[in-house]
Amino acid sequence: MREVSHLNGDAFKRQRGTSRDEQNSVTLRFYLQTMDHELLERLLYQEESEALDFKKEQYPFDNASDGQKSELLKDILAFANAWRQTDAYILIGVKEVRGGRSAVFGVTQHLLNQNLQQFVNQKTNRPVTFSYAPIAFENTEIGVITVPLQDRPVYLAKSYGKLEAKAVYIRRSDTTDIVRDPDELVRMGSTAALARAEPVVEMEFANIAIRKRLGTNVQLESHAFDVPNPERIPLFGFNSSYFDTTDMIRNRNYYRDVATYLRDTVFLCPLGLAVTNPSPNVAEEVTVSLELDTVRGISVLDERDKMPFPSKYQTPAINLAGHHTGRRVDVTRYGDIFEVRAELGAVQPGTTKWSAESFYLGARQSVSVDARVTISANNLRVPLSVTARIAILATSKQIEADEIIRVAEGGV
DSSP, X not given: OEEOOOOOHHHHHGGGGSOHXXXXXXXXXXXXXXXXXXXXXXXXXXXXXXXXXXXXXXOOOTTOOHHHHHHHHHHHHHHHHOOOSSOEEEEETEEOOTTSOOEEOOOSEEOOHHHHHHHHHTTBSSOOOOEEEEEEETTEEEXXXXXXXXXXXXXXXXXXXXXXXXXXXXXETTEEEEOOOHHHHHHHTTOHHHHHTSOOOEEEEEETTTTEEEESEEEEEEEEEEOOOGGGSOOSSOOSSSOOGGXXXXXXXXXXXXXXXXXXXXXXXXXXXXXXXXXXXXXXXXXXXXXXXGGGOEEEEOTTTSXXXXXSBSSOOOOGGGGOOSOOEEEEEETTEEEEEEEEEEEOTTEEEEOSSOEEEEESSOEEEEEEEEEEOTTOSSOEEEEEEEEEEEEEEEOOHHHHHHHHTTOO
């Protein structure tokens, strides 16, 4: 292990006098220190899985026993053998926080990639593709082990430390197991190419009116109106001595209905969904599902449930969203859970698909709520699960009858 040394541009240029291996190592480090922070930020909001692990402390390596070093070896083998469709990452110097953003502590010492390569690949039945690199992040450095998709199974030719010879260690969810089923071993031998054929899909919240992606951590401003009691709001029409035949069909409660509309609707914020497919493979029939707890005092509606603006006449206002013929965003309540479900159809390689409509969230008191997100597609073997966060900053304002009438009459 070695102490952290920070690399700036001048130091990078001075590496020209070093050996080719050292120069390649420096080039890799310089690249990773300045790139991929967006990916790292997304990983911090995900939970441990077949493609992600968090380690608060650095792995013991230099001067460590075989038993201690076998922990690092086991994790690399388990991720290499895992059933997944994306690269796997071990973030070292990061502590998992379930339901939120994992905490970055950093490390004071790093492993040398070339030493790890020699350590692992001298013991396995076939070469294991992986890399270790330091990444500067949030005024500290973390270590990142990346394990791409590759041929499997990978196992040890001889026992080492706590690990058994020829045992196929595999990552399942957030734990490590040993493959015991012979049929699974057979399937592993031919799935690397199949896994590469699967798409990669990433979900973000969005402002679909202007086609702007907002990320998975958003803050909404919810402005609520407090309105007078109905008896303090005048009736509509019938205020003139002149009788108009339209008086017969006017909605006498029009102003009061507008007050209800302002109270129950204005505090709701529209929020859409965007799914990006950065892979070269089509994502077929993509569906996004979000689960939010109702106990946090939030309101969640879809377009059909959102109240239409009231009508001046006795014929009730019609919510035109009910006549939508495209793919919908549906909100359903199951006990203490709101489920938001959007079917987006196929997402072509290198493109972003936007939900056809928004759903609406609001609260009368400021609150933050976690959304448990599941993304599925016909050609994804396993649905993806991530956690997103919605913070609602709530304010309220009392409005009087004259302001309600101005809104009802089309005024500002």
